Amino acid sequence: MHTVSDQPALSRLFRMQWEPAQGIYVLLYPEGMVKLSQSAAEILKRCDGGHSVDAIVDELEQAYGCGGLRDDVEDFLRVAGERGWIL
C-alpha cells in the first residue's frame, strides 16, 4: 500500500504548468507529459509541502462552495502517489 505524506509535495521529477495552446494544466517529466483534468490540477497546485491534506480539502470545498470532497481528494492523492507524482 502506497502512503503519501500528510503534507504532500510534487516530486522533483515533475513540473506542472499551464499550456496556453491546449488550455489545460500538464505535468511534464523527462520526455513525457500528463494532461491534467481541472480538478486534478487544483489538487496538485496545493501539493507544495506546506498544505496538509485537511487544508487542501478545506480550500477546495471553499473554492467550489461544496462539501464532501475528502474522498475524491484522498483517492486522487493515492493514485498520484502510486504514479510517483507526489511524495
Added chain:
Amino acid sequence: MNAPLPHTAIAPPLWLLAELTYRCPLHCPFCYNPVDYANDRTELTTEQWFDVMRQARELGAAQLGFSGGEPLLRDDLEDLVGEGRRLGFYTNLITSGIGLTEPRLARMKALGLDHIQLSFQDSTRAMNDFLSSTKTFDLKARVAGLIKQYEYPMVLNVVLHRFNLDHVERIIEMALEMGVEYLELANTQYYGWALVNRAQLMPTREQVEQAERVVNACRARIGNRMRILFVVPDYFEERPKACMNGWGSVFLGIAPDGTALPCHAARSLPGIAFPNVRDVGVKAIWQGSAAFNRYRGDAWMKAPCRSCDDKSRDFGGCRCQAYALTGDADGADPVCAKSPHHGDVQAIVVHARRAQDAGDGGESRPLVFRSDANSRKAGMP
C-alpha cells in the same frame, strides 16, 4: 476519408527534437543518424534555432529535446537551453556526456535545464570503449556523478544488441549504483548506421527472451526505486510498433540543416520533399506541408492495413522500415505478421541465429563504425 484532413483537425506537435549537429566524438555502429551525414554539414544558427523554438512553442509543443550527434559540440547550447526554458519548454539534453564539464553543467542548471539523458554503450569499460570506438567509459562515469551532484533526474540510455544483451543484469546493477531514476534499455532499431550493421548487431531470439526475463526479475526486486523501460526489438514481434505515435501526430524533428522531419529516419524515404524551417514557417510545415500530411489518417493505407482492426493503434507501423525492407513505403511494416513480406523479417532473425551457431558472431564482416570517412564512402553514388 480521402481528402486531406482540414487544418483545424490537426493536433499540435508536443515534442520538438532539435538535432543540433551531426558532429559526434563517438563512432557507434548503431547510430541512427543518416549514413551520408558528412555530405552536408550545414547547421542552423543560434538565431534560427531560437525562431524555430518560439514557433513550435506557439503551436503547442511542450517538450524540447537537444540531440545530435553530440549537442555539447555546439558552443551555443547553453543559450539554446536558456531560451527553451524561457519559452516554457521542458528541456531535455540527450548526450553521450562527452564535453559535459562542471562549468557547462552549472551554467545550464542555472538557465533552467530540466533533464539530462546520458547514454552508455555497456556496463564494461572494454565493451563501452569498443562500441563507441573511443576511451570514454571513465569519463562517462564521472559525468554520471556530476548529473547526480546537480540533482537532476537521471535517465540512462543503453542501446542493446548482440554484443551486450547478455550484460543486461550488470547494466542494471551499474544504473542502480549510479542512482539512476529511469533506465532505458533500448534494443537497436535498424535505421542509419544500425541498418548497415544489422547482420552483426542482430541478437538471437534466445538472447532477447533471456534479457527480458532478467529485466522482469530485476523489476520485481527493485520496485519503484528505478523504472526500467525495455523496448523489445520489433524484428522479434508479430505486430509493428506505433512508430512516432503516428506520422505527424506528436513528433516534430528538426535536422541540423533545418529540415523538418516526422521521424528521425524519414529522409531515407524516396520521393518526399521535406520542408526546411529556413524557407517555411513551423505552423505551415506541421499543418499544411505535403510531407507531414503524407501518412496522416488512413487514406494512404493499402491492404492489409486498410481493413485492419489495429490500424488506429499501430498506424501500419514504420514507414521507413516498410521502405527499407520491402521497397514500398506505403505498405505494411513487414514486422507485422499480416504483411506478405513478414517472412523476410523472420529470415533475417533466423540468419542471425545461424551465423552465431556457426561461430561467426559477425566477425567475418567487421562492424562499420560511424566516421566521417565511412560516411563519405557511403555518400558516393
